[in-house]
Amino acid sequence: MRGLASWYLYRTYREVDMSLKISVLQPVPEETVRVAQAAFSKGTPYLTLRDELGVIFHDEDFNDLYPDDGQPALAAWRLAWVTILQFRENLPDRQAAEAVRGRIDWKYLLGLELTDPGFDFSVLSEFRGRLLAGSGEARLLDKLLTCCQERELLKARGKQRTDATRVLAAIRVMNRLELIGESIRAALNELSTVAPTWLQSMAPSDWYKRYSRRIEDDRLPQSQEKRAAYAQTLGEDGFLLLDHLASSAEAAAWRELPTVATLRLVLARHDERTHQTSDGQGMSQIRFKAEKELAPADEGIESPYDPEARYRSRYETNWTGYIVHLSETCEEEEIHLITHVVTTDASVHEVQQTAAIHQALVEKGLPPGEHLVDSAYIDAELLVNSRQQHAIDLVGPTRLNNAWQTKIEGGYSIEQFAIDWKAQQVRCPQGKIATPWKSGLNGAGDPVINTWFRPQDCQACHAHDLCTKAKSRRLTFHPRERYEALQAMRQRLASPEGKQLYQRRAGIEGTISQGVRAFGLRLCRYCGLAKTGLQHIATAAAINLDRIVAWFDEIPQAQTRTSRFARLAPA
Secondary structure (H helix, E strand, O other), X not given: OHHHHHHHHHHHHHHOOEEOOOOOOOOOOHXXXXXXXXXXXXXXXXXXXXXXXXXXXXXXXXXXXXXXXXXXXOOHHHHHHHHHHHHHOOOOHHHXXXXXXXXXXXXXXXXXXXXXXXXXXHHHHXXXXXXXXXXOOOHHHHHHHHHHHHOOOOOOOOEEEEEEEEEEOOOOOOOHHHHHHHHHHXXXXXXXXXXXXXXXXXXXXXXXHHHOOOHHHOOOOOOHHXXXXXXXXXXXXXXXXXXXXXXXXXXXXXXXXXXXXXXXHHHHHHEEEEEEEEOOEEEEEEEEOOHHHOOOHHHOOOOOOOOOOEEEEEOOEEEEEEEEEEEEEOOOOOOOOEEEEEEEEOOOOHHHOHHHHHHHHHHOOOOOOEEEOOHHHOOHHHHHXXXXXXXXXXXXXXXXXXXXXXXXXXXXXXXXXXXXXXXXXXXXXXXXXXXXXXXXEOOOOOEEEEEEOOHHHHHOOOOHHHHOOOOOOEXXXXXXXXXXXXXXXXXXXXXXXXXXXXXXXXXXXXXHHHHHHHHOOOEOOOOOHHHHHHHHHHHHHHHHHHHHHHHHOOOOOOOOOOOOOHHHOOO
């Protein structure tokens, strides 16, 4: 009966438009205060948050997410709090709703009477849906940061650091044959819901045996010949289904169903279809592509159940899913708070996010004065633009020069050539001058300068084998401003002061470890980039709550863990 009642409440809540009636915030009820203080004489994190920060969220912050007319909705400010608390304690919706109903410390933070019955768990999913539909998920973190700014716990133009970590999608990783077969099965299941009669009329009888169960439940063929035949069968089945959808007038509304669109993309990447004409009749041939023929990984769908998840290989670590970037303050003797979170699919490289992170921090009113990152976030253009556009000092190691000259003793790398920017000349270590000076673009579309030495000068040089393997040395380098920015950064980090400054970047790895171990940061709770991004924003807000409570309770920041035996080592 309770399950049926919960289903009825969920159905009623979903089918009726809810409007947000702005409520007047009241202090914590006296009876709740009395019981909470008696039960928790030493305090709890949630009592500390309510006493020190008060009410962070207000209904007005979420009013634009609700229609003007409809039945009164639950207070949005409370739902925002509950959303963060459930990520702090890694609770599913049902347990979070039970905590609102039964825990004294939650009622204290939410300002509820002890007798308040709470709400049905489905309300939390509905609230997350409203946040995503209105692009309001960032408010869970931004409102907390604003509150910290007002209380001078957070200031702009200080030191901040950024790093990223992998996030595993909530899917099963499949091989290519399983992916094609499961994509067909997912499309058939969705069509069975929206068009059962049409699908039953066109589906061959073999399909019921082949796609009634999960593909991984059946053993794939072992021999190469049988696997090739199975791949051929899957390709033919997939294209047959798409052909029926394309040729049927009544199927027009079903051609762009999510699983059908995914199947179309999967087949386009893994199979090649060619059309031929024989005796006046059109024919098609389907060929399973070889691995080397596949499009890049950033175009490849890895699962029909999360088509936005991507494959990534980085530093010998392989995963399928997403990547999350965390930025936090790192001033000494001050609270360290996460200021920005952004989630992308795993194929997006870190350097593509640096400018976006800077822009987001500027819009929040929290731009760093010095931004500490690793080499993945840095290139010559970013070093220049971050300072010119936002007055942000981007600090981090530049990528190494991997030219073969840097790997042999006495090799002539580009750093050993003297560049005369005014005269537009380059002098080699042996004193020869390259006078051609051609501006152009490299393969990535970035501006570069090309120059080269005369073949007769290079071939007569005794250091020819240390400089080039061609007849003459050719050089490609950045324009002056970017080139000098790279050189200045390398020199800066080689100095004692630069090394000491950059040591502070390592602390972001501790934040990532905290997020992974205590808050489930690395495992997706949902499918899709938008929902995963909301999870990470709420997780960042939850981490900040812990740090704020520790700050108010005067708990010092933990240093790097050292074993008991290691502490016995002589100084």
